[in-house]
Amino acid sequence: AQSVTQLDSQVPVFEEAPVELRCNYSSSVSVYLFWYVQYPNQGLQLLLKYLSGSTLVESINGFEAEFNKSQTSFHLRKPSVHISDTAEYFCAVSSGGYNKLIFGAGTRLAVHP
Amino acid sequence: NAGVTQTPKFRILKIGQSMTLQCTQDMNHNYMYWYRQDPGMGLKLIYYSVGAGITDKGEVPNGYNVSRSTTEDFPLRLELAAPSQTSVYFCASSRQGTGELFFGEGSRLTVL
Numbered sequence: 001a002q003s004v005t006q007l008d009s010q011v012p013v014f015e016e017a018p019v020e021l022r023c024n025y026s027s028s029v030s031v032y033l034f035w036y037v038q039y040p041n042q043g044l045q046l047l048l049k050y051l052s053g054s055t056l057v058e059s060i061n062g063f064e065a066e067f068n069k070s071q072t073s074f075h076l077r078k079p080s081v082h083i084s085d086t087a088e089y090f091c092a093v094s095s096g097g098y099n100k101l102i103f104g105a106g107t108r109l110a111v112h113p
Numbered sequence: 114n115a116g117v118t119q120t121p122k123f124r125i126l127k128i129g130q131s132m133t134l135q136c137t138q139d140m141n142h143n144y145m146y147w148y149r150q151d152p153g154m155g156l157k158l159i160y161y162s163v164g165a166g167i168t169d170k171g172e173v174p175n176g177y178n179v180s181r182s183t184t185e186d187f188p189l190r191l192e193l194a195a196p197s198q199t200s201v202y203f204c205a206s207s208r209q210g211t212g213e214l215f216f217g218e219g220s221r222l223t224v225l
């Protein structure tokens with residue numbers, strides 16, 4: 001069975017500092033991997049995805065994630081965070097077709113001035 | 114473009130009551146899903162549908178029912194509400210082959 005582990009439940013960081021949110025997955029088959037972001041009182045929004053090709057994927061707002069098959073990881077990074085990045089971030093893996101996703105427990109990123 | 118719309122946004126139920134959470138999407142997506150979100154647990158798939166008339170169970174289907182009579186609508190029914198069903202419910206839709214889910218804003222349900 002597939003599963004996703006997000007290694008940190010909360011990550012506090014100061015504005016303009018770098019951040020890494022860690023995600024490990026388990027799967028016996030080829031995977032598609034995703035990061036979703038949830039701002040307060042909103043639904044989830046896709047941040048970035050890995051389906052195939054380049055193992056480094058980027059979002060439009062400066063986040064990037066690298067698919068590492070040997071370490072079964074898909075960590076999310078940003079070199080310099082803003083207050084507006086404060087949100088909960090979910091890592092997810094596709095499971096069983098039909099775009100069904102298995103989500104991790106989430107990491108709450110709190111950016112402080 | 115409204116995307117995925119859920120109603121109601123908030124609801125309080127008494128134990129044993131029934132209710133339906135409504136979900137509609139205007140993107141002509143084949144696939145639709147219901148997830149529940151509990152603190153520290155992430156999202157768990159309740160039911161999903163790959164087209165009108167076709168539904169299947171997810172990870173946590175007990176206590177819920179769904180139907181899909183049209184492409185646009187995917188209501189979630191709770192027949193006998195229990196405190197364990199207190200949660201935030203999210204409906205989502207997706208186009209075949211893209212891997213991307215579009216989520217509604219959620220429905221917060223409390224069962225007392």
